[in-house]
Amino acid sequence: MNKHFLGDTTVLTGRSLRHIARSPDTIITTAIMPIAFMLLFVYVFGGAIQTGSDKYVNYLLPGILLITIASGISYTAFRLFLDLQGGIFERFQSMPIARSSVLWAHVLTSLVANLISLVVVVLVALLMGFRSGAGVLGWLAVAGILVLFTLALTWIAVIPGLTAKSVDGASAFAYPLIFLPFISSAFVPTDTMPGPVRAFAEHQPVTSIVNAVRDLFTQQPVDSDIWTALAWCVGILVVAYLFANVSYRRKIS
Amino acid sequence: MQGLEKSFKQLKVLRGVDIDVARGSIFALLGSNGAGKTTVVKILSTLLKADTGTARVNGFDVVTQAADVRESISLTGQFAAVDEILSGRENLVLVARLRHLEDPGTIADDLLRRFSLTEAGSRRVATYSGGMRRRLDIAMSLIGSPPVVFLDEPTTGLDPEARLEVWQAVKELAQGGTTVLLTTQYLDEAEQLADRIAILHEGRIIVNGTLDELKQLLPPAEVEYVEKQPTLEDVFLTLVGARTDSARTDGEQR
Numbered sequence: 001m002n003k004h005f006l007g008d009t010t011v012l013t014g015r016s017l018r019h020i021a022r023s024p025d026t027i028i029t030t031a032i033m034p035i036a037f038m039l040l041f042v043y044v045f046g047g048a049i050q051t052g053s054d055k056y057v058n059y060l061l062p063g064i065l066l067i068t069i070a071s072g073i074s075y076t077a078f079r080l081f082l083d084l085q086g087g088i089f090e091r092f093q094s095m096p097i098a099r100s101s102v103l104w105a106h107v108l109t110s111l112v113a114n115l116i117s118l119v120v121v122v123l124v125a126l127l128m129g130f131r132s133g134a135g136v137l138g139w140l141a142v143a144g145i146l147v148l149f150t151l152a153l154t155w156i157a158v159i160p161g162l163t164a165k166s167v168d169g170a171s172a173f174a175y176p177l178i179f180l181p182f183i184s185s186a187f188v189p190t191d192t193m194p195g196p197v198r199a200f201a202e203h204q205p206v207t208s209i210v211n212a213v214r215d216l217f218t219q220q221p222v223d224s225d226i227w228t229a230l231a232w233c234v235g236i237l238v239v240a241y242l243f244a245n246v247s248y249r250r251k252i253s
Numbered sequence: 254m255q256g257l258e259k260s261f262k263q264l265k266v267l268r269g270v271d272i273d274v275a276r277g278s279i280f281a282l283l284g285s286n287g288a289g290k291t292t293v294v295k296i297l298s299t300l301l302k303a304d305t306g307t308a309r310v311n312g313f314d315v316v317t318q319a320a321d322v323r324e325s326i327s328l329t330g331q332f333a334a335v336d337e338i339l340s341g342r343e344n345l346v347l348v349a350r351l352r353h354l355e356d357p358g359t360i361a362d363d364l365l366r367r368f369s370l371t372e373a374g375s376r377r378v379a380t381y382s383g384g385m386r387r388r389l390d391i392a393m394s395l396i397g398s399p400p401v402v403f404l405d406e407p408t409t410g411l412d413p414e415a416r417l418e419v420w421q422a423v424k425e426l427a428q429g430g431t432t433v434l435l436t437t438q439y440l441d442e443a444e445q446l447a448d449r450i451a452i453l454h455e456g457r458i459i460v461n462g463t464l465d466e467l468k469q470l471l472p473p474a475e476v477e478y479v480e481k482q483p484t485l486e487d488v489f490l491t492l493v494g495a496r497t498d499s500a501r502t503d504g505e506q507r
Contacts, residue, residue: 007353008351011347011351015336015339018338018339018343019338022377023338087330087331087332087333087334088334090300090328090330090334091328091330091334093299093300094299094323094326094327094328095327095351095352096323096352096353097351
């Protein structure tokens with residue numbers, strides 16, 4: 001049964017990538033909000049924020065990239081939900097295909113779409129004066145962390161995609177994820193925050209991921225942050241993957 | 254050889270349903286909304302599991318040999334399960350690829366021709382009319398020539414012309430030896446198409462037989478003389494020239 005997994009996943013991924021190619025607005029709307037935040041914070045609030053780095057946009061970009069991913073994955077839930085609504089999901093399920101390929105196709109599509117959005121956001125940041133001395137290895141490490149984070153959040157998105165009762169429900173789960181970076185070291189250093197907020201900010205996943213990416217961009221030693229970041233990403237990925245598969249199995253049997 | 258035999262019980266929705274469908278025949282499952290027709294189809298197409306009872310499709314058990322069942326069937330659900338963003342041809346190619354067939358492009362072109370969709374083939378399905386969507390949907394179900402086809406209310410929401418097109422397609426299917434299980438709430442549809450008809454009511458099959466057998470359940474017909482009036486359907490089809498090719502002369506500009 002699983003002998004067709006790779007082939008079926010490729011065919012179905014091709015299908016949803018075609019959806020994206022025909023409505024590129026999903027990639028643009030994914031990138032618009034993070035870009036708006038970036039403009040707002042760099043040109044409006046940024047002057048008053050003391051971060052200790054030479055340019056605020058350099059400090060800000062890692063957090064903006066995470067917001068980009070968080071807003072991008074809501075489209076995965078949306079697309080999955082539409083497949084379920086439209087009946088094509090049932091058609092696929094009644095065909096002799098590897099059943100898990102239906103989910104994997106959406107996950108891989110999410111990865112591709114998010115990577116494109118991330119490239120758009122980084123290009124805008126470069127226009128706004130973002131500079132990094134990181135070499136090829138540094139950029140690859142950043143890309144690796146972002147890919148892992150995208151996969152983790154995408155598997156979270158699969159759950160509402162499968163279980164939501166309405167389109168709004170399918171995409172609303174993304175809002176808390178989009179706002180999580182605000183209570184982290186993404187926009188301002190955590191030292192100025194009052195005790196409990198600071199404790200939350202320093203122990204939630206975004207801070208370690210942002211710090212690791214920032215250190216890679218500024219060629220600082222990444223110390224323990226990168227391990228905490230990787231542990232968070234892998235941990236979320238595994239848990240979300242398991243829950244998504246439980247929801248999926250419930251849906252198809 | 255039997256197409257399928259099944260009997261199962263499910264709380265409320267289905268309370269013990271037994272059906273036998275002969276290979277190569279058209280079997281209509283008739284019932285009002287909520288009678289459980291779709292549930293039966295979903296169980297047979299491995300989308301749902303029955304609480305109790307067993308069902309076999311093309312000789313395979315729907316629970317223990319689900320993969321073999323999926324090889325043997327295709328499902329056309331209540332709502333046209335087509336991808337709106339893809340073109341008609343891309344939809345067909347997609348299904349052919351997922352059925353792991355050689356030369357999906359040729360298969361797609363053949364089906365487009367057979368269902369008079371060649372011209373629309375490269376357009377996005379979102380631009381199709383209800384009847385075209387349904388035809389595409391049925392065409393997608395025929396890819397790989399599965400021996401058993403489930404049609405769940407295939408003409409619900411279609412205009413009379415599109416309905417006739419679907420009927421034609423179903424008849425051709427059965428002539429080709431495919432076993433068709435059709436659910437419908439339209440009595441005339443069952444009458445037109447089916448070799449055997451079963452009526453599903455409140456989760457049970459209350460009758461099962463050929464049209465003639467069902468008619469015998471009622472007292473013999475009395476002869477009455479009634480003035481022959483054209484039905485509204487006759488009028489409608491005549492006025493819109495229902496694919497009769499010839500009647501397109503009399504200034505039917507809208």
